[in-house]
Amino acid sequence: MPNFFLDNSDLQFHFNKLDIKEVVRITEVDYEEAKKYNYAPVNYEDAIENYRKVLEVTGDLAANFIAGRAADVDIEGATFSDGKVAYAKGTQENLKQLSQADLMGMILPRKYGGLNFPFTIYMMAVETLSRADASLMNVFGLQDIADTIKKFGNEDQRQEFIPKFCTGENTGAMALTEPDAGSDLQAVKLQAYQNDKGQWFLRGVKRFITNGNGEVHLVLARSEAGTKDGRGLSMFVCRTDKTVVIRRIEHKLGIHGSPTCELQFNDTPAQLVGQRKFGLIKYVLDLMFRARMGVSAQALGISQAAYEEAVKYAREREQFGKAIYNIPVIANMLIEMRVMLESNRSLFYSAAKSVDIKEKLEEQIEKLKVEGKSFSEENNRLKQATKIANFLTPISKYTLTESANKISYDALQIHGGTGYMKEFKVERLTRDARITNIYEGTSQLQIVAAAGGVINDVMKEFFEAKEIHEYKGGLTRLANHLKEIREIYLDCLKYVIDKKDTSFQDVAAKDLVELYSYLYIGYLVLDEAEIESKKIFIANRYIINSLANARKNAASIKNELFSDLLHADKILV
Amino acid sequence: MYNSIVLVKQVPDTANISGKVMKEDGTVNRSKLPAIFNHEDKVALELALQVKEKYGGKVTAITMGPPRASDILRECLYMGADEVFLISDRKFAGADTLATSYVLSEAINKIGNYHFIFGGRQAIDGDTAQVGPQTADKLNIPQVTYAEQILDIKKNKVTIKRKIDGGHEIVRAALPVLVTVIKEAADPRPFSAKKVMAYKGAKSLTDLEKLTEGNSLLYTDTLIHEYKERNLFISTLTMDDLQLDVDRCGVKGSPTKVHKVESVVLAGGNQTRVEPTKDGIGILIDKLLEDHILG
Numbered sequence: 001m002p003n004f005f006l007d008n009s010d011l012q013f014h015f016n017k018l019d020i021k022e023v024v025r026i027t028e029v030d031y032e033e034a035k036k037y038n039y040a041p042v043n044y045e046d047a048i049e050n051y052r053k054v055l056e057v058t059g060d061l062a063a064n065f066i067a068g069r070a071a072d073v074d075i076e077g078a079t080f081s082d083g084k085v086a087y088a089k090g091t092q093e094n095l096k097q098l099s100q101a102d103l104m105g106m107i108l109p110r111k112y113g114g115l116n117f118p119f120t121i122y123m124m125a126v127e128t129l130s131r132a133d134a135s136l137m138n139v140f141g142l143q144d145i146a147d148t149i150k151k152f153g154n155e156d157q158r159q160e161f162i163p164k165f166c167t168g169e170n171t172g173a174m175a176l177t178e179p180d181a182g183s184d185l186q187a188v189k190l191q192a193y194q195n196d197k198g199q200w201f202l203r204g205v206k207r208f209i210t211n212g213n214g215e216v217h218l219v220l221a222r223s224e225a226g227t228k229d230g231r232g233l234s235m236f237v238c239r240t241d242k243t244v245v246i247r248r249i250e251h252k253l254g255i256h257g258s259p260t261c262e263l264q265f266n267d268t269p270a271q272l273v274g275q276r277k278f279g280l281i282k283y284v285l286d287l288m289f290r291a292r293m294g295v296s297a298q299a300l301g302i303s304q305a306a307y308e309e310a311v312k313y314a315r316e317r318e319q320f321g322k323a324i325y326n327i328p329v330i331a332n333m334l335i336e337m338r339v340m341l342e343s344n345r346s347l348f349y350s351a352a353k354s355v356d357i358k359e360k361l362e363e364q365i366e367k368l369k370v371e372g373k374s375f376s377e378e379n380n381r382l383k384q385a386t387k388i389a390n391f392l393t394p395i396s397k398y399t400l401t402e403s404a405n406k407i408s409y410d411a412l413q414i415h416g417g418t419g420y421m422k423e424f425k426v427e428r429l430t431r432d433a434r435i436t437n438i439y440e441g442t443s444q445l446q447i448v449a450a451a452g453g454v455i456n457d458v459m460k461e462f463f464e465a466k467e468i469h470e471y472k473g474g475l476t477r478l479a480n481h482l483k484e485i486r487e488i489y490l491d492c493l494k495y496v497i498d499k500k501d502t503s504f505q506d507v508a509a510k511d512l513v514e515l516y517s518y519l520y521i522g523y524l525v526l527d528e529a530e531i532e533s534k535k536i537f538i539a540n541r542y543i544i545n546s547l548a549n550a551r552k553n554a555a556s557i558k559n560e561l562f563s564d565l566l567h568a569d570k571i572l573v
Numbered sequence: 574m575y576n577s578i579v580l581v582k583q584v585p586d587t588a589n590i591s592g593k594v595m596k597e598d599g600t601v602n603r604s605k606l607p608a609i610f611n612h613e614d615k616v617a618l619e620l621a622l623q624v625k626e627k628y629g630g631k632v633t634a635i636t637m638g639p640p641r642a643s644d645i646l647r648e649c650l651y652m653g654a655d656e657v658f659l660i661s662d663r664k665f666a667g668a669d670t671l672a673t674s675y676v677l678s679e680a681i682n683k684i685g686n687y688h689f690i691f692g693g694r695q696a697i698d699g700d701t702a703q704v705g706p707q708t709a710d711k712l713n714i715p716q717v718t719y720a721e722q723i724l725d726i727k728k729n730k731v732t733i734k735r736k737i738d739g740g741h742e743i744v745r746a747a748l749p750v751l752v753t754v755i756k757e758a759a760d761p762r763p764f765s766a767k768k769v770m771a772y773k774g775a776k777s778l779t780d781l782e783k784l785t786e787g788n789s790l791l792y793t794d795t796l797i798h799e800y801k802e803r804n805l806f807i808s809t810l811t812m813d814d815l816q817l818d819v820d821r822c823g824v825k826g827s828p829t830k831v832h833k834v835e836s837v838v839l840a841g842g843n844q845t846r847v848e849p850t851k852d853g854i855g856i857l858i859d860k861l862l863e864d865h866i867l868g
Contacts, residue, residue: 053770103766
């Protein structure tokens, strides 16, 4: 029987080399819950075995049920009539099975009915399910909403909202975007006000709300009347009732299974989550962090599916008396896709682990605070971990979602005219991929988010340690290429800083961020090549390609490519 | 409250037969075939679980087979069975449907306290569809085969829609009853992640004996005790446990004898053209009678 977890050799590679002992120890509070729950692990090995088994269940559902429904989900799509949204039949069946399989509360605590899994494992499940049907991620991946309530809500709110997420009875929506507040969330207008008894109400419109038909909404709203920026915004949670009106759903290019709603809140009773004024600057940023990883996993799943379609088609399709797989130009495209896919996955699971470490350290510190113990060591580690996660998250989002577009584009290209037709899966994958580098922060905004880390050389210690490491024989050449890329980066960085021109910095940021990502990913794949011989091919092509790209990026920065921006009005006549 | 016993079987995955699986003499090399849960038995388990959810009660799954059949018993636990039994003994090997139904019916008598026995219509390896009916006969209880849907259970009667050629019929039977189901009867639920984690380590006696074989520090009895404490012991019923008549078990108790296995290679070739005339048809009928295909 096919299984999207077991048959994905590269995902298996990453699962088998998982090194998340500390993350699991903190998640499992020293394995204490095993006394209370027969499905809680007794030690690290047991926990890993649990993750493996549950990912097998996920892979089975993905391959044998969800994938088969994806085409119909795409054709039928979510529908809207009489103010109500209905999922496509296949989506309904998918959600029913995921609920029966206890997968809807993967990262939520056991005491609310969840599985209490680390974020990294959850991301593996999102990748696996997205490969079968990308649009399903937009419901499955919203467990993060319950997780946000867990982190920032009070105990009453946790008990009220989280259990029904775990059983699958409730799904949620993050109501952030408004007609005039897209990338710029500081401009959110939706009003939150209190009556004399202190009860909060919400009034206003939210737009492009993924799964806005869900039962629970996390709403970013202006609680401080008269303010104009992010500091006047708070986070609220409310249930769908007759005051929440769905005005329409969007007709989209892709992810048809996921309803995108326009919501009107007409004096909807709501509860404040956490502290006032921290809505955007703390809670949404935290939520977006994980949501961006979720979209990266979605992109990775689409890339995997598109790559497979391309290889399959190339093997079957005969032209000029042979399978087109045997035509060097096609084989080269396929290798290019595979290298992109595998290097993406290396970056992604490294980033997922960094998010896990950051979040678990935060949890640990909260616990130590409550116990009145010292936490200065943890705090120092958290600072470093946060820097790294803050850098790797946007880098992943940028790299993986752009790659999903490139991989599905090339997969369609390999299909030729056939790929342009609806009958083949690759057409849907190409459409589904297109949203990933737009929502949860466009690629351009990911560059902005990563730029700080790149300018401050946040991975400096990591790179310096790698540069003195002696790589095995043939890998030395590749290690030297990476050293050269680092010199190019440092040279470009100095050039950008010395220029003291913020407009120039803004446009050069893309080249600089990319340069830095080549380095980080380059060392990841090089390290993998040391432990797995098959990975030598990946490292070889990735690093040689990166060196060429690095030189190009440097030329863009140093040859004044962007000097014509001053004359934009003359050019864009 | 209605208690159910579900008959399940581990079968070779005939949907994935590759060149390596068929031996030259036309028999199947079982070791090359992955073993899976017979699908219709999974449907039977689903139906039993639905009865439990609606009316309360207990679901017990049993299988007769070699030690590795404990794999599907674990899967029964993953789906929600309350208890499972492995009916296993070297002396059961080579059983045909008569010997199998004898052992199963005795095991069911030993487990007792049931209202329903559910099983798949047939297993994909033997395709006989005889074990269910023969078991009912030996237990001297009514049987409903080819069940499509349970319409209603009231007091001690069940109403079932069953498939017949060209349609269906609705029958009522007194409990306890044995029901064999077709695949349309239900969609088996996926494994529950929590149950998978809880029961992944469930082991049968043979599984535990294997653990002790390679490790002189482990004792089977201690392990059994430990696994029972943790609710992870898959009980095994052997010939002795069931006090069976040895002559009715395994090869000895199986009157079915395989006369010959022929490897039939289907290939085009010798074609004879028959003219669509009265004479032509006459010649065709004569030829078919001659080859014993007709008559």
